[in-house]
Amino acid sequence: MSAETKLVSRTEASIYHAHIDALMTLQPEISGVLISTVDGFEIAAKLTPGLSAAKLSAMTSSLLALAEAMCKETASGACRDMVIDAEKSRILLMELPHHKQKLVLAVLCTNKVTLGQVLWAVRTCREQLSRRLDML
Amino acid sequence: MSPREYKLIFTGSMGAGKTTAIAAVSEIEPCSTDVANNDSGGHAKATTTAALDYGEITLTGGDKLRLYGTPGQSRFDFMWKILGQGSLGVIILIDNSRPDPLRDLRDYAQAFGDALAESRAVVGIGRWQTHPSPSIEEFHEAVRDLGYAAPVLSVDVRERRDVLMLLDVLFHQIEAAEQHAVPAIADMETP
Ligand SMILES: Nc1nc2c(ncn2[C@@H]2O[C@H](COP(=O)(O)OP(=O)(O)OP(=O)(O)O)[C@@H](O)[C@H]2O)c(=O)[nH]1
Ligand SMILES: [Mg+2]
Numbered sequence: 426m427s428a429e430t431k432l433v434s435r436t437e438a439s440i441y442h443a444h445i446d447a448l449m450t451l452q453p454e455i456s457g458v459l460i461s462t463v464d465g466f467e468i469a470a471k472l473t474p475g476l477s478a479a480k481l482s483a484m485t486s487s488l489l490a491l492a493e494a495m496c497k498e499t500a501s502g503a504c505r506d507m508v509i510d511a512e513k514s515r516i517l518l519m520e521l522p523h524h525k526q527k528l529v530l531a532v533l534c535t536n537k538v539t540l541g542q543v544l545w546a547v548r549t550c551r552e553q554l555s556r557r558l559d560m561l
Numbered sequence: 562m563s564p565r566e567y568k569l570i571f572t573g574s575m576g577a578g579k580t581t582a583i584a585a586v587s588e589i590e591p592c593s594t595d596v597a598n599n600d601s602g603g604h605a606k607a608t609t610t611a612a613l614d615y616g617e618i619t620l621t622g623g624d625k626l627r628l629y630g631t632p633g634q635s636r637f638d639f640m641w642k643i644l645g646q647g648s649l650g651v652i653i654l655i656d657n658s659r660p661d662p663l664r665d666l667r668d669y670a671q672a673f674g675d676a677l678a679e680s681r682a683v684v685g686i687g688r689w690q691t692h693p694s695p696s697i698e699e700f701h702e703a704v705r706d707l708g709y710a711a712p713v714l715s716v717d718v719r720e721r722r723d724v725l726m727l728l729d730v731l732f733h734q735i736e737a738a739e740q741h742a743v744p745a746i747a748d749m750e751t752p
Binding site: 432462463464465466479480482483486487488490491493494526527 | 592593594595596597598599600609610611612613632634636637639640
């Protein structure tokens with residue numbers, strides 16, 4: 426299945442890409458952004474060459490589904506973000522809710538960034554994006 | 562002897578019933594990672610497993626079965642590898658109403674080739690009552706053609722008895738192949 430053709434309109438796709446570009450310009454330490462469906466189909470992506478958006482979409486889906494299961498198991502309420510702190514980078518995973526369907530967002534950045542700063546930027550971008558999509 | 566734990570994997574195509582099978586037999590509330598399904602072409606159900614299913618069965622002797630279900634679609638094949646590690650046996654579930662169930666068998670048999678090569682696998686054919694073709698014999702042949710040996714039986718994954726039967730046949734298969742000390746059906750049928 427080709428997710429981009431079936432799951433989002435051309436208008437939506439251009440909105441996603443505009444927001445991804447804006448976020449990456451605002452936070453140069455962000456090296457890649459990926460938006461996909463909760464079940465792991467790519468919707469929009471801007472990644473460094475060599476990374477597979479299809480594979481990372483599936484992995485984002487699995488990780489967030491697992492995080493949500495853990496939140497449920499521990500009665501922690503809804504899962505907000507997931508942060509993977511690695512040797513060379515930080516990866517943020519979070520949901521991207523809007524009225525039509527729940528999407529997920531993966532953000533790759535260097536570990537030089539302050540986590541708070543990048544989280545704030547990503548959350549702001551997510552809210553703007555949700556608002557913009559809800560206007561459609 | 563202290564209780565042992567056995568890790569078992571349920572795999573197979575999207576909608577074959579991995580999540581349903583584990584829910585049918587688990588004594589704990591199963592851990593499920595189902596999310597909204599956008600691939601109605603793959604299967605027209607509301608949700609699909611994105612990471613794993615997990616359930617448990619404790620046998621009378623105290624031994625524990627840890628049941629893991631994989632996602633079905635090949636885009637999640639990294640989870641197949643992660644979940645397959647250290648497993649004692651594999652249950653391949655087939656949905657016989659799909660376009661090419663023999664191909665599904667080959668795909669998952671290949672993905673879990675280690676278990677099949679060591680005869681630590683069983684194949685359960687679902688929806689066989691309404692879709693009797695390919696026949697059980699054809700599945701036997703397909704398994705043989707791959708160079709493996711694995712029992713093939715029809716199952717309704719919604720039925721606890723059927724899923725327990727699959728596990729029992731799997732254990733007999735493992736025992737016969739490896740002279741492994743494994744639990745018996747008598748243990749499993751005790752509630
Ligand atoms: N009518 C009918 N339904 C069946 C039969 N066997 C299984 N099902 C249904 O098929 C569906 C299987 O769904 P799941 O258990 O989510 O399948 P799964 O293998 O976990 O699928 P994925 O996680 O998406 O790969 C359930 O709704 C079952 O009730 C059958 O013999 N007859
Ligand atoms: Mg499932």
